[in-house]
Each structure stands twice: as structure tokens, then as C-alpha cells.
Amino acid sequence: MKQISLVLLSVLVCFGMLSGQKNTVSYQANTVITEVQAWYAHNFYTFQNEVNGLAHLAQSATSVTDVSKLKIQIKKTRLAYKQIEFIFDYYQTPYNGTYINGAPLPKISEYFEADQVIQPCGLQALDEAAYGDHSLEHLNHIKDLSHRLKLRVDFIANTHLPIQVKSSQLIECIRSGLVRVFTLGITGYDTPGSVNGIEESLQSMKSMEQAFLFFENGLYPEAKSKFKSIKLRFKSGQNMLPTSVNFDDFDRLNFLMEVVNPLYAELLAFQNLNHITLEPYKKHAQNYQAKNIFDIDFLKTDFFSELVYLPLDNPKTIALGALLFNDTTLSGTNIMSCVSCHNPDKAFTDGLPKSKSNTTGVFTARNAPTILNSGYATRYFLDMRAFNLEKQVIHVVNNTLEFNTDFETIIKKINSNPDYIALFNSAYGGISKTAVNERSISNALAAYVNSLKSQNSIFDTYVRYETDTYPEAAKRGFNLFMGKAACGSCHFAPMFNGTIPPFYLDSESEVLGITQGLDTINPILDTDLGRMVNGLPGEKHPFYKHSFKTVTLRNINLTAPYMHNGSFETLEDVLEFYNLGGGAGMGLDVDNQTLPETPLNLTKQEIKDLIAFMETLTDIKDYVD
Known part of the structure; x- marks a missing residue:
């Protein structure tokens, strides 16, 4: 009996020790968070003080010679910001991207200013302004930016702190x-x-x-x-x-x-x-359980398609969508299908400058981009007029140069096919009065397109440590892509498209000054106005003139010709265009060009290396016979 009591006592003591250890760790964890919050607040106030110092210095500046002093203070302010950015941007993403460290471009925000144009402001705008022309007008611009930054930081300090982490x-x-x-x-x-x-x-x-x-x-x-x-x-x-x-x-x-x-x-x-x-x-697009930035599941496509009819990962709707994607009866003349412009053998493009229309000898307005990985975006079409993959379908159906029909007609055709009726009932039965309707048709096509992934290229397997082999030229090309050539500052990893990291909440468009062909002697600006005329009233602004969606560069060696007008036949042409500084760098008058017009000074070997890297982004083996 005494032995049993001693055993029980030992067990209780051990349990108490373990429980005490857990309580101690829990207590220490709470202490950690308290310390982090105090540390962060201290760093935030340090940043605020640097902003105040910058605003004071800017307002007291009287001549362009004072810009050199402002450069030093802007650098100090930005470095102070970098101490808080990883936390501040997490908790205040829209505010940060709009007012504190947004790109130095005009923007329309869905969060602030009631869809009014917000002029460039914040730290990036200051960084760009400090290294621009030294003139009195430029100095006044820095003063204005500094003053507005101070107002915004002072405001957010009152509402943001203390944070609860x-x-x-x-x-x-x-x-x-x-x-x-x-x-x-x-x-x-x-x-x-x-x-x-x-x-x-x-x-x-x-x-x-x-x-x-x-x-x-x-x-x-x-x-x-x-x-x-x-x-x-x-x-x-x-x-x-x-x-x-x-x-x-x-x-x-x-x-x-x-x-x-x-x-x-x-x-x-x-x-x-x-x-x-x-x-x-x-909520953001990163999959928290991913272990590598280039993991296949690093980004969640369901984040970009929350408002669809049904989730886009349903095997039944994907299979049905694949049938619809290849079916010419969806078009008004029964001769076009989605495959007409998006051929799997060409990485879901058509190899033409501008796609064929439903009339012989007539072409559509723009080049057909790949739809591989298209699910990783918040906007669709080159002019960004559609907000999800489902809504994209109606534009193709109604377009007089494409399907040139309507959903009522398509529904009648589908309902005349018993096989389709069975498939639609299986996938969509019970959701609404009829299984075959505009939403279910659009959803099935969206589900199939969303399933088209290309993330197993030679590059991907190398950076996921699945292989030790990778071409030296491609290594040099990647470093150029992410550095000197500035490709990675518009085509963001891992999809190398325009969806902005680190949370991937928005997709960008750019004004590049695209020309009609690559004539470096007598360049002619393309006349397509792009996003400015996409039909969305909130985007009819001059800074969207000639602006087009930044598409993925994956499989780019299979998707020639290039640009929205298909005017560049080779990757060498594309890189030469960028190397010259786009349309503005070639001497054209391009309003609001977002591409720096300063030449990149890439050598012929560097251009070859860049192409070598981009060629390692090819992966269509799952979609070709």
C-alpha cells in the first residue's frame, strides 16, 4: 500500500512539474508579446519623429541646394520605417499602400477618398522625388509630400497604437x-x-x-x-x-x-x-502552411474567387468546364470555341499578333495572353475590365468578334444535349431552379481555367531543392531579372505576374509606351488606350491611358508574339524595347509612363542570360499530348 502511495505521489509531482512548466512557458509567451508591443511602439514613434524632422527640414528649405540635406533625412526616415514595416503593413495594409509607402503613382482606392484620384504620396514618392531634377518646383513637391506624410503618420499613430499582437x-x-x-x-x-x-x-x-x-x-x-x-x-x-x-x-x-x-x-x-x-x-492569398515561396500551393486561387457561384476546385465542374472550353456550339456561328484563341499546344495562346475573329480575315483588337495560372489575379483581360474568372465569360459570349451570342441561346443548345443535362444536374442540381443557367455555365468554364496551373518548371524544381541542376546562364539571368533589368519589380515572384506581394491582394497594370512594331529609328506609339477605356467609369482617367495588365511570364518562350498588340516577334525584341526605356525612352511622348525611360544598359550577353532564365519557366507537359 505504501509503495502504491509513493507511486501516486511521484506521478502527482511529475504532473505538477509538467503543468508548472507549461504555465511558465505560457506566462513567458505573454511576456514576449508585451515586450514586442512595447518595442514596436518605440520604433513607430522613432519613425514618426523622423517624419516630423523631415517635414520641418523640408518646410525650412529655401533653395534647391537644400535637396542634398533632404536626401539624407529621407534616407533616415525610410530606414526607420523599415524597422516597423513588416508589422505595420500586416495590420494596416490598405492605409500603408495608399498613404505611407505606396507606389509613386496616382491611384483609385476602394478604401479611401470615395473612389477619387489619390495623387502620389508617401515614402516611395519621396524617394523618387529626392533623386529627380533639382529645381524650385521639385523642391516644392518634396515639401508637399513631406507635409502630407506627416499628417498621415500623425493620424495613424493615434488609431494604430497600441497594437494587440x-x-x-x-x-x-x-x-x-x-x-x-x-x-x-x-x-x-x-x-x-x-x-x-x-x-x-x-x-x-x-x-x-x-x-x-x-x-x-x-x-x-x-x-x-x-x-x-x-x-x-x-x-x-x-x-x-x-x-x-x-x-x-x-x-x-x-x-x-x-x-x-x-x-x-x-x-x-x-x-x-x-x-x-x-x-x-x-485574409490574404498566401497559404500559411506553405514552406517555400515557390511551392505549388504557396498562393491560394480560392482567395481570388470567393464570390463565385460554386468554389472552383470541384472536380465535377472542372471536368464539365473542360468540355465547354472545347465546344464550338457555344459560339453564335458554331465555329469558335475557347480553344480557338487558347491552344494548349501554344501554352493556351494562339501564336498570332491578334486573335482570329468569327469572320474570316477579321481579327480581334488584342493579342491572346496565356490563361495558365490566370487564377492568381484580381482583374482579368488586358484592360482589366473583369473582376473574376466567372465575369470574364460574359465578355467573350457577348463580343461581336468572338462568340457573338447570348446566354439564352447557349442555354437552349446545352439543354438540347442529354449528356450535358446530366453533367449539369450532377454538378449544379438543386442550387437554383434550373441547373443550366448563366452562372453555372460561367462557373464551369471558370473552374476549368482556374485549374490550369504551370508551376513545375526547371526553375521551380531547382528553387524547391528538388534538383541540384540549373543552367549557369539562367542563374545569371534570374539575378538580372530581379535586379539590374528590373523585370521582377513589375512581374512579381512567384507567378511572375502583376499581383502585388507580399499579400497578393491587387493586380497591377503598366503604361509602357508600346509601339507598333520595334522601329527604334521612327517609332510609332500604339493607339490602343487600354485600361482608360475599359468601360469602368471609375477608371476613365489619364493615368490609365495606354495601361495594360501585367501578365505572367511563365511559359513566355511559347507565347510569341508579345505585348497587347502582338507587335514584338521575339523575346530579343521585347528586351530591346525595355532596354531602351520603353516608348518614352525611344523619344515618344508617353503620358504617365510607369516604366522608367532611363536605358537599362543591358549587354547582349545579359539579354541572352535573361532569356535563358525565362526559358526555364516553361511547363506545359500536363496539357499537351
């Missing part, structure tokens, strides 16, 4: 911060004037490391080894980002392979080992 949200902030550094920092996207992306990325890495180190006081034993590994990885990343490194010479591929992807995976592993419950704060 949870442990998993902090890890999510850091992981998204890594994506931001890789896609927006080291590419130069965030520093359009100073090209100071390397130093700013270093500051971001230091700040994210400091935030992570607060977890040291709340570690479970099983998480200690991973904690040490992450510390070492952060130090390694900082060692790769010395301020002395030249922007063009930085090895971005090595940084991805040795720092960004490993940290992205290890932070998730640490969260699990340290028993931190996932409590996401916001």
Missing part, C-alpha cells in the same frame, strides 16, 4: 516580411529613386530578427534547436546584405536559396514546435 500573427508578419524583402526590397521596387534596396533590406532583416528574438523567453525545450537555427539564418542573411554591395551585383538567387526560403520554412516549423496556435489576423 498574437504570437502566430508575429510569425506571420515576419514570414510575409521575408516575401516583401525578396520581391519588393532587393528588386528595387521600393526604392525607385535611390536604388537603396539592399541597405533597406538589411534594415528589414535586422528588425525582423529582433522581433523573433523576443521568443527566447518563451521557449519549449523542443523548439530551442530550431530557435538557434533561425538566429543563425538571420545572421547569414544580414551578412549577405552589406551596404557596400553594388545593387546590380547582389546574388539574389543565392539569397533566396540560402536565406529566404529556409527561413520561411523554419519559422513555420518553430511555431509548431513551440506550440503556438495559428490565429491569423487577416
